[in-house]
Amino acid sequence: MMIRIAALLLAMALPARAEIAIQTVTSPGGITAWLVEEPGIPFTALEIRFRGGTSLDAPGKRGAVNLMTALIEEGTGDLDSQGFAAARDALAAEFRFTSDLDGVGVSARFLTENRDEALTLLRGALVAPRFDQDAVDRVRDQVLAGLRADEKDPETLASRQMMARSFGDHPYATSGDGTISSVTALTRDDIVAAHQGALAQDRIYVAATGDISAAELGSLLDDLLGGLPATGAAQPGRATLAAKGGLVVQPFPGPQSVIQFLQGGLPFEDPDYFAAVILNEILGGGRFSARLMTEVREKRGLTYGIGTGLANYDHVEMLVGQLASANDKVAEAVGVIRAEWARIAAEGVTETELANTKTFMTGSYPLRFDGNARIASILVGMQMMGLSPDYPKTRNERVEAVTMADVKRVAARLFRPDELLFVVVGEPVGLVSD
Amino acid sequence: MRKILAGAVGALLVALPGQAETVSDFTLDNGMQVVVIEDHRAPVVVHMVWYRVGSADEPAGHSGIAHFLEHLLFKGTDDMAPGEFSEVVEAQGGNDNAFTSWDYTAYHQRVAADRLGLMMQMEADRMRDLVLSEADVLTERNVILEERSQRTDSSPGALLGEQMQAAQYMNGRYGVPIIGWRHEMEVLSRQDALDFYAANYAPNNAILVVAGDVTPAEVLKLAETHYGPVAPSSDIVSRDRPAEPPQLAERRITLADARVSEPYMRRSYLAPERNPGDQRQAAALTYLAELLGGSGTTSVFARALQFDSNVAVYSAAFYDGTSVDPGTFGVLVMPQPGVTLADAEAAMDGVLAGFLEEGIDDADFARLKTQIAAAEIYARDDTEGLARQYGEALAVGLTLQDIADWPGILQSVTEDEVMAAAQQVLNRRNAVTGWLTTEEAQQ
Numbered sequence: 001m002m003i004r005i006a007a008l009l010l011a012m013a014l015p016a017r018a019e020i021a022i023q024t025v026t027s028p029g030g031i032t033a034w035l036v037e038e039p040g041i042p043f044t045a046l047e048i049r050f051r052g053g054t055s056l057d058a059p060g061k062r063g064a065v066n067l068m069t070a071l072i073e074e075g076t077g078d079l080d081s082q083g084f085a086a087a088r089d090a091l092a093a094e095f096r097f098t099s100d101l102d103g104v105g106v107s108a109r110f111l112t113e114n115r116d117e118a119l120t121l122l123r124g125a126l127v128a129p130r131f132d133q134d135a136v137d138r139v140r141d142q143v144l145a146g147l148r149a150d151e152k153d154p155e156t157l158a159s160r161q162m163m164a165r166s167f168g169d170h171p172y173a174t175s176g177d178g179t180i181s182s183v184t185a186l187t188r189d190d191i192v193a194a195h196q197g198a199l200a201q202d203r204i205y206v207a208a209t210g211d212i213s214a215a216e217l218g219s220l221l222d223d224l225l226g227g228l229p230a231t232g233a234a235q236p237g238r239a240t241l242a243a244k245g246g247l248v249v250q251p252f253p254g255p256q257s258v259i260q261f262l263q264g265g266l267p268f269e270d271p272d273y274f275a276a277v278i279l280n281e282i283l284g285g286g287r288f289s290a291r292l293m294t295e296v297r298e299k300r301g302l303t304y305g306i307g308t309g310l311a312n313y314d315h316v317e318m319l320v321g322q323l324a325s326a327n328d329k330v331a332e333a334v335g336v337i338r339a340e341w342a343r344i345a346a347e348g349v350t351e352t353e354l355a356n357t358k359t360f361m362t363g364s365y366p367l368r369f370d371g372n373a374r375i376a377s378i379l380v381g382m383q384m385m386g387l388s389p390d391y392p393k394t395r396n397e398r399v400e401a402v403t404m405a406d407v408k409r410v411a412a413r414l415f416r417p418d419e420l421l422f423v424v425v426g427e428p429v430g431l432v433s434d
Numbered sequence: 435m436r437k438i439l440a441g442a443v444g445a446l447l448v449a450l451p452g453q454a455e456t457v458s459d460f461t462l463d464n465g466m467q468v469v470v471i472e473d474h475r476a477p478v479v480v481h482m483v484w485y486r487v488g489s490a491d492e493p494a495g496h497s498g499i500a501h502f503l504e505h506l507l508f509k510g511t512d513d514m515a516p517g518e519f520s521e522v523v524e525a526q527g528g529n530d531n532a533f534t535s536w537d538y539t540a541y542h543q544r545v546a547a548d549r550l551g552l553m554m555q556m557e558a559d560r561m562r563d564l565v566l567s568e569a570d571v572l573t574e575r576n577v578i579l580e581e582r583s584q585r586t587d588s589s590p591g592a593l594l595g596e597q598m599q600a601a602q603y604m605n606g607r608y609g610v611p612i613i614g615w616r617h618e619m620e621v622l623s624r625q626d627a628l629d630f631y632a633a634n635y636a637p638n639n640a641i642l643v644v645a646g647d648v649t650p651a652e653v654l655k656l657a658e659t660h661y662g663p664v665a666p667s668s669d670i671v672s673r674d675r676p677a678e679p680p681q682l683a684e685r686r687i688t689l690a691d692a693r694v695s696e697p698y699m700r701r702s703y704l705a706p707e708r709n710p711g712d713q714r715q716a717a718a719l720t721y722l723a724e725l726l727g728g729s730g731t732t733s734v735f736a737r738a739l740q741f742d743s744n745v746a747v748y749s750a751a752f753y754d755g756t757s758v759d760p761g762t763f764g765v766l767v768m769p770q771p772g773v774t775l776a777d778a779e780a781a782m783d784g785v786l787a788g789f790l791e792e793g794i795d796d797a798d799f800a801r802l803k804t805q806i807a808a809a810e811i812y813a814r815d816d817t818e819g820l821a822r823q824y825g826e827a828l829a830v831g832l833t834l835q836d837i838a839d840w841p842g843i844l845q846s847v848t849e850d851e852v853m854a855a856a857q858q859v860l861n862r863r864n865a866v867t868g869w870l871t872t873e874e875a876q877q
Contacts, residue, residue: 090804138740365527
């Protein structure tokens with residue numbers, strides 16, 4: 001009966017293209033946004049990104065951009081923290097402000113019926129936040145609580161160790177959240193400076209999806225963002241990955257160890273990038289049929305889940321992975337991962353794996369564009385990668401164009417067992433740091 | 435198999451006024467309930483089968499078998515090899531997974547809309563024709579033990595939650611963790627899984643929820659083809675579960691763990707759930723949770739403990755009334771460094787006493803109503819989330835009418851009803867209070 005299902009698969013033609021109508025809108029003041037109109041539900045999802053993020057922290061001010069981002073919604077103009085939250089909630093608008101190594105993000109959802117009032121509030125928060133001292137102190141206490149909790153979180157400990165060992169004196173080497181001492185020392189002036197440096201017009205990307213027209217979007221962009229400074233802090237330079245390989249154990253109590261591993265990746269612009277994506281998908285993609293999931297979980301029961309991913313940051317590219325495993329099984333799990341790394345580098349993949357993965361990637365791509373919030377987030381990410389609005393129509397062709405010869409060549413180029421660095425946080429049996 | 439004419443299907447589309455989304459439903463002759471939520475914005479469909487069986491329906495001594503079985507449903511049937519289910523879904527560009535709770539077990543896929551029939555074919559196949567090898571069962575048992583290690587045993591907060599839940603239910607089955615107690619998980623057998631499966635996995639114990647770019651007529655036709663021939667079960671476990679005796683004494687727990695960085699206190703109060711035709715009290719408790727701790731800025735807790743005083747770093751209140759048996763209403767306070775858990779708890783109890791005395795701020799209540807109404811609009815952006823809302827409510831015994839009535843009930847709840855619910859529920863004699871502390875603080 002397995003034949004029956006296999007036959008069915010062949011009979012079905014896949015929808016290979018994402019049918020999504022992306023418009024570009026430029027405001028009179030010159031701010032560009034991407035838009036997908038979807039009038040079916042009376043709200044708009046708006047995504048704004050400012051390139052740079054926590055990597056723009058001034059020397060000695062680690063954590064300033066992160067704390068500033070958490071303070072954006074703590075009052076503007078006549079409204080203090082309480083007043084701002086009440087005004088926002090009365091409109092049923094939702095604003096979320098986030099920061100990471102490469103950017104500050106703003107995710108907003110607002111109803112059509114009170115769009116102007118919601119955007120007036122958002123404008124105030126972005127352009128003229130109050131940064132009241134009592135709010136700075138209160139939110140700082142929350143960030144400090146998070147930093148103390150991080151010191152007892154094995155996943156965070158592992159990723160900090162990983163980044164510290166890999167990036168020398170680049171901002172990527174340290175957490176954008178800062179340290180307890182650096183955050184404790186931040187002043188209101190530091191927060192104001194971080195705001196000026198991170199939220200500037202020379203680094204804005206905007207996307208909107210929902211119940212809004214191109215004309216409406218175009219006319220609101222200048223109001224919303226035109227009050228920001230023209231230029232901000234200098235972006236950091238390229239990061240160099242110290243790829244020496246090896247294994248590091250950091251002791252931590254518990255029944256399991258967290259294991260993270262990393263080596264260099266490939267930039268999106270590299271002609272081999274799509275072959276690398278396919279290879280990663282076969283080795284460690286999130287799917288149950290990926291090699292590592294099969295070998296480490298399904299065949300041996302060594303973990304609940306394992307995955308790898310190409311992590312492309314603005315200033316470096318990596319191939320990273322993670323799992324958690326019982327302390328007495330860590331050594332076996334690491335051995336299996338190393339063996340799979342060497343096997344795919346030496347042997348590449350099978351015709352079936354390549355075909356199935358292409359089918360998965362091309363078939364799943366159109367399914368991403370589902371929901372206003374999700375679409376707006378994808379659109380703003382595409383802009384930051386420098387893609388054109390017609391990219392969704394051509395992306396699957398680039399996946400299809402990858403040949404078996406490409407994959408074999410890129411497997412040997414991409415997977416470098418000697419450069420694979422493992423960080424183990426836990427009490428692994430029989431493993432010590434190199 | 436019951437035949438429903440196209441016209442009858444059309445009539446069903448308007449049968450649920452007050453529903454923002456277009457919803458239809460049918461029941462197959464073998465007892466399987468089918469619900470269709472239309473969303474034609476993208477050519478995508480979510481296919482979910484919900485079984486009205488969860489960990490609270492397990493036989494005593496076999497905790498974790500419902501969740502273990504959920505894992506084993508990916509291990510093959512008479513028609514499919516182990517792992518093939520997910521491989522086929524992935525080869526279609528889709529994704530699939532499953533989850534287990536106290537009251538239900540659900541299997542779901544998200545695929546291009548024209549693949550719906552294939553999903554039904556495979557899901558119907560594993561409804562009755564599971565085939566398990568001893569070796570696969572033993573390997574997968576290690577996987578669920580790793581899952582328990584990762585999600586529960588590695589997290590002091592999760593361990594406290596498990597202990598509190600066990601203390602809250604002296605007799606009710608919600609006191610047993612969904613993942614299972616480790617010593618019972620370690621001896622779960624292939625036969626345990628097959629017995630639980632044979633009794634409870636059947637169309638008359640299942641709800642099919644299809645959401646996305648489909649028409650009710652298509653779904654009905656496919657459902658009749660694939661699920662229609664599946665035989666019902668006459669051995670479905672009764673949900674007439676052991677009930678809680680009245681709680682006579684406050685219960686308190688302290689968990690000390692070297693891995694704790696920020697101590698906190700939590701309390702759970704036994705609380706009524708949504709019941710068919712009777713959801714007003716649950717709606718009132720939904721408001722109560724939002725008023726007390728739903729916002730980090732404007733909630734009663736945040737104002738009193740984080741703004742007007744410097745007691746807490748974080749505070750919250752939570753309630754989910756979608757369950758078969760009575761659930762819990764929860765509160766949490768994480769104190770500032772230097773503030774003891776005893777002082778934090780006393781401050782929180784002071785805030786609650788003040789709230790019960792003074793009642794609700796009218797402006798707060800009006801704002802919440804607006805937000806809850808808007809949440810219905812925002813929810814329509816997430817088709818999979820909608821499918822989950824429907825599946826969960828139906829799986830715990832609510833009806834489509836109850837689901838349709840819920841937004842209206844939320845809009846009509848009064849401040850008096852919220853205060854009456856608060857007076858009833860916020861009683862420490864109905865509660866378990868848990869402290870999570872560092873080991874140093876314990877000594």
